[in-house]
Amino acid sequence: EKRKLWRLRSVAAITRDGTSIDLFANIELPQEVKQAKEYGATGIGLFRSEFLFLNRENLPDEEEQFEAYSTVIKGMNGAPVVIRTFDLGADKNLKGAYRIAPNPALGLRAIRMSLAEPGMFLTQLRAILRASSQGQVQILIPMLSHSREIDQTLQIIESAKQSLRDEKQPFDETIKIGCMVEIPATALSLELFMRKLSFLSIGTNDLIQYTLAIDRADETVAHLFDPLHPAILRLLSRIIQSAKKANTPVSICGEMAGDPKYTRLLLGMGLQQLSMYPTQLLAVKREVLDCHLPDVTHLTQKILRADEPEKIHDLLQKLNN
Numbered sequence: 001e002k003r004k005l006w007r008l009r010s011v012a013a014i015t016r017d018g019t020s021i022d023l024f025a026n027i028e029l030p031q032e033v034k035q036a037k038e039y040g041a042t043g044i045g046l047f048r049s050e051f052l053f054l055n056r057e058n059l060p061d062e063e064e065q066f067e068a069y070s071t072v073i074k075g076m077n078g079a080p081v082v083i084r085t086f087d088l089g090a091d092k093n094l095k096g097a098y099r100i101a102p103n104p105a106l107g108l109r110a111i112r113m114s115l116a117e118p119g120m121f122l123t124q125l126r127a128i129l130r131a132s133s134q135g136q137v138q139i140l141i142p143m144l145s146h147s148r149e150i151d152q153t154l155q156i157i158e159s160a161k162q163s164l165r166d167e168k169q170p171f172d173e174t175i176k177i178g179c180m181v182e183i184p185a186t187a188l189s190l191e192l193f194m195r196k197l198s199f200l201s202i203g204t205n206d207l208i209q210y211t212l213a214i215d216r217a218d219e220t221v222a223h224l225f226d227p228l229h230p231a232i233l234r235l236l237s238r239i240i241q242s243a244k245k246a247n248t249p250v251s252i253c254g255e256m257a258g259d260p261k262y263t264r265l266l267l268g269m270g271l272q273q274l275s276m277y278p279t280q281l282l283a284v285k286r287e288v289l290d291c292h293l294p295d296v297t298h299l300t301q302k303i304l305r306a307d308e309p310e311k312i313h314d315l316l317q318k319l320n321n
């Protein structure tokens with residue numbers, strides 16, 4: 001069984017009806033690129049850069065970050081690499097940098113923290129931009145939810161670019177900036193984000209947490225964390241449809257993307273780019289290879305109309321058979 005899966009490593013991820021699907025890897029540290037390639041990832045869909053810097057007293061300087069990003073980019077040999085700016089705060093914290101917030105999941109986290117620490121943010125952006133001259137890099141902003149945050153973020157990126165131009169340092173002038181869709185407010189006002197940004201990546205871990213009001217780190221409510229809740233399925237479908245209509249690339253990088261029991265459902269909703277832990281890639285690829293999109297799309301519409309959990313589960317089983 002395992003050996004059979006292993007043979008799929010170098011097989012292209014194409015559905016039975018001929019649609020090519022991008023299967024990318026989520027990584028937390030540069031040395032994981034090796035594993036991502038071993039499992040056949042054709043890009044890095046999510047580099048969680050904050051993991052470089054956890055459990056340290058001080059932030060790494062621009063040079064150290066540049067080295068880390070360069071390692072990933074060079075390791076991928078020109079394949080796409082999506083670097084997410086720090087998602088610090090909440091569950092991932094710098095040692096002693098901030099006191100624990102009253103409600104970390106709703107507090108100074110991710111882009112909110114980066115905008116509150118513009119010096120730190122500028123250093124990271126300069127490092128990413130410098131590394132962008134070595135491959136195909138995109139910048140992904142976590143937890144973006146407000147129009148003003150988009151503008152402030154784009155302004156800081158522009159000043160990072162300008163400082164590099166002044167120093168005659170090379171970087172990719174056309175680098176694409178996108179955001180995570182992981183807060184319901186973002187999902188429900190997506191046009192605003194698509195007007196100002198170039199791509200979207202759906203973070204189901206947080207999107208489910210915030211939509212269902214289930215703390216993703218609290219075991220006592222883990223049984224209520226449900227990717228198949230009709231509200232979640234409909235929200236996902238809505239995001240994907242809006243993005244298609246606006247011609248904005250959309251991918252998914254939450255845990256849901258790496259669970260093979262959801263692969264056909266996600267393809268049926270119209271996704272063509274999935275990013276996951278490298279060890280999940282082959283099981284998901286097997287689903288892609290078995291999938292006939294027109295059939296799957298039809299059943300997915302039925303699932304989206306259902307709202308009884310039993311009905312949704314029955315239909316999903318049918319979809320996966």
Ligand code: PEP
Nearest residue numbers: 182203204205206253254
């Ligand atoms: C997510 O929220 O789904 C996601 C991919 O980001 P993280 O798990 O790092 O919050």
Ligand code: MG
Nearest residue numbers: 182203205206
């Ligand atoms: Mg998230």
